[in-house]
Amino acid sequence: MTSPTPPPTAAPLTPVDLFLLGRTLMKIGEDALPAPRVRADGTDRHPGGVRSVLVTLSDVVAHPDSAIGEIARRTGLPQSQVSTAVARLKETGSVETSQDPTDRRRLLVRAADTPSPRVTEVRAAGIEEALARALATTDEQVVTQVTEALALLARYLPPTVVVRPGS
Incomplete structure (x- = not known):
């Protein structure tokens, strides 16, 4: 796999872009979550x-x-x-x-x-392997850059941030 090439200049994100990114x-x-536990018969204990x-x-x-x-x-x-x-x-x-x-x-x-x-x-669990698959790359530098960007977003937008419609 090769490194994905981002567009030279990105247009401002729209609400739809943000939703689709989410x-x-x-x-x-x-994809990054560890595989669920399975029963002795090989079926998923928690289907769905x-x-x-x-x-x-x-x-x-x-x-x-x-x-x-x-x-x-x-x-x-x-x-x-x-x-x-x-x-x-x-x-x-x-x-x-x-x-x-x-x-x-x-x-x-x-x-x-x-x-x-x-x-x-x-x-x-780590996210690097799932991220590399999603980015279709084996370039560790790209995966590291995206991981760092996501870590920055996670610091500014933790799960405790409540977004109310229209606010």
């Missing part, structure tokens, strides 16, 4: 997409002791996807649930006090 980054992130799980977990970390419905409202995910994501996260030990003392029908969700083995594994 989707591309999500796909690269999914990772996005709803990651979106749910990031919301739970930012808003501990939230009910499923509150998480669904904030994330825009259907309540059924949030419930499934919470069940998966609970099974891996990433989150804990408790009954809401004011309404026994509701579960409150919070991040586990101690990171689960899966969370530790995911946090230790």
Whole structure:
């Protein structure tokens, strides 16, 4: 593979460009995640997409002791996807649930006090190989430059930054 050649002068980003970049980054992130655990019969223990799980977990970390419905409202995910994501996260030990003392029908969700083995594994994973595949390059200098640019963006736009429509 060769180094990708960026356009000589880039036009200003549009909202659509930014949205599409976000989707591309999500796909690269999914590719960089360590393979999910499998059952003894070789099937995935957690079939389905990772996005709803990651979106749910990031919301739970930012808003501990939230009910499923509150998480669904904030994330825009259907309540059924949030419930499934919470069940998966609970099974891996990433989150804990408790009954809401004011309404026994509701579960409150919070991040586990101690990171689960899966969370530790995911946090230790690198992005370089997935980034090189997405960039279609083996040029380590290009991968390093893009990795550094992404690290800069992550410092300025951490997951805790809340963007409200129209703000």
